[in-house]
Amino acid sequence: MKKSPILVVLIASLFGCNTTTESNQAVANQDVKSKIVQRDLNSIATDYVKLVLQVGQFDGDIVDAYYGPEELKPDDLEQGAAFPADELSATVEILIREIKELADDAIPTDQQARREMLEKQLIAIKTKVNMLAGKEYSFDQEANLLYDAAPPKFELEYFDALLAQLNGLLPGEGALSQRYVDFTSQFEIPKDKIDIVFKTAIAEARKRTLAKISLPENENFLLEYVTDKAWSGYNYYQGNAQSLIQINIDFPIYITRAIDLAAHEGYPGHHVYNALLEQKLVKENQWIEFSVYQLFSPQSLIAEGSANYGIDVAFPGESRLNYEKEVLFPLAGLDVSKADLYYQVHELIGKLTYAGNEAARQYLNGMITRDEAAEIMQKYQLYSQEKAYQRTRFIDKYRSYVINYNLGKDLVAEYVTSNGGTANNVDTRWQVFEELLSNPKTASMIAK
Structure with missing residues (x-):
């Protein structure tokens, strides 16, 4: 019963x-x-x-x-x-x-x-x-409160050794800055080739990313070329997996920037990061705070750091140089015979970015003038005078935000590597990278 x-x-x-x-x-x-x-x-x-x-x-x-x-x-x-x-x-x-x-x-x-x-x-x-x-906050106080990070400090003399290496690599005689300008001018993308080179680079970055990360089927972007900006590239995320990517053509664009900006602004950089946050945290989890992107916040260190590190994830090691020599150099009508040397120079220039942080720190702390900040960037980053002053405009506008590009990249790289995403473990590298992009993370959280 x-x-x-x-x-x-x-x-x-x-x-x-x-x-x-x-x-x-x-x-x-x-x-x-x-x-x-x-x-x-x-x-x-x-x-x-x-x-x-x-x-x-x-x-x-x-x-x-x-x-x-x-x-x-x-x-x-x-x-x-x-x-x-x-x-x-x-x-x-x-x-x-x-x-x-x-x-x-x-x-x-x-x-x-x-x-x-x-x-x-x-x-x-x-x-x-x-x-x-x-x-008012000091540079370091501001960086900590806004971006949850403590930027490292370097004496400017630290960068002299890197300049010495560049001096030994660059051909010719005379001032290092002029030799750098003369050498890199051989790798400038002609104005009438910029669009096809960028579209090709973005398409390749997208193909490599979609092979590893699932994105909404409707994801897409619009590419525009602009002038009179304090930055070289920008992604304006529109929601619903759509982005507006703008490239500043005020200054010469060198062949390395095609992959850099394609990956950083697009795949697997800002476009992918925002699309994943929207899909997984806003739509699936209903975590509404991720529907607004507060620029001056810890989220930006992860955004900029992952966008820069994402270049290496999508184009690791020799695969980047090989792709550019085989596809982008010919497309831009550039001679590939000095490409290997060019990338050695490019790698060293990348290590000089922290000199820009030091210029920003001293300038924002009132220790040096704008002219002196520009001089530091001309000497240690080999910027032209015009480019150096454009960078001071960026510092005026975005202040300690500059740490997000290099320190952010280093912290993201350390996080991915420490979680098994080493260069010889490609699938795990992509998996850890996607996990980072899809979850709440800040600098101190990934450093734990």
């Missing part, structure tokens, strides 16, 4: 037992906790998005991309509206306190990293609010 559900409950009550096993009850309790915490995290995350969008009304560079609900956008500012520093500071302080008060043991494992990153993003927007209100 079947017992009725009511009778089962009565019997269980009489004998002091449960109809649900202890393990099932534990799962049920965890589900309840998850829903409660997720609601709390989502509420804080929603207020974070609103806050970033509001602050972004007073600095057009803060919101790099937004593809969340329209109703979270603030009303248009009244003309001449004052920056509400006290109101915004109070709001962010409350959010930081609330997220700190969430009990660790009540947060599901898969949301611990989410909580940690969101707290660091809140610290960054708090810092930006303070800066807009007039507070």
Whole structure:
């Protein structure tokens, strides 16, 4: 005879037992906790998005991309509206306190990293609010608060040894800077070849990336060429796996930049990073904080670092040089006979990028003038005078953001390698790289 559900409950009550096993009850309790915490995290995350969008009304560079609900956008500012520093500071302080008060043991494992990153993003927007209100930070304080990283320091003399190596490599006589200009001018992409070279490089980077990483079927990008910018390339992510990639053609573009920008701005760089965050964290997980890209934040160190490291992931070792010599050099009408030497020079120039950080540190800390900062970059990065002053414009606009390119790349490389993604383990390298792009990560989180 079947017992009725009511009778089962009565019997269980009489004998002091449960109809649900202890393990099932534990799962049920965890589900309840998850829903409660997720609601709390989502509420804080929603207020974070609103806050970033509001602050972004007073600095057009803060919101790099937004593809969340329209109703979270603030009303248009009244003309001449004052920056509400006290109101915004109070709001962010409350959010930081609330997220700190969430009990660790009540947060599901898969949301611990989410909580940690969101707290660091809140610290960054708090810092930006303070800066807009007039507070000044040193280069290192700013880098730590905005990007969750401690930039290394180098004496400028450190770079003299690298210049000595370049001096031995570059042919000719006279000043090193002029010999560098003369030598690299042989590898400039002719203006009428820029479009075909870039489109070919992006297509190859895309093919290599899609062979290892699954992206939304509708993913795509629009390529534009622009002038009068402080940067060489930019990806404006549009949402729904779409990007606008712009290339600045103010200055000569050398053949190495084709692969660099194709991978950095496109595949497996910014376009892929944003598409994966949108697909996995916004659409699948419903983590709304990732619907807004706050430029001056820890997210940018991972974004820029992975975009630079992604060049080596997609074009490892000799495969890059071989592809460029076989495809891009002929396409641009360039002589390949000196390509090997050119890449030796290119590698050394890459190691000089930290000299630019030192110029930025001293300039922003008020230790040197703009002219002196430009002189440092002319000497240690072999920039032309015009290019050096363009770079000071970048520093004026983006400040300590400069650390995200080189320090970011080094931290990402170390993370991928330490997790088994070595150069001779290609599949694992791609897997760890994709995992990095698809999850909440900051500099201190990947250094653990």
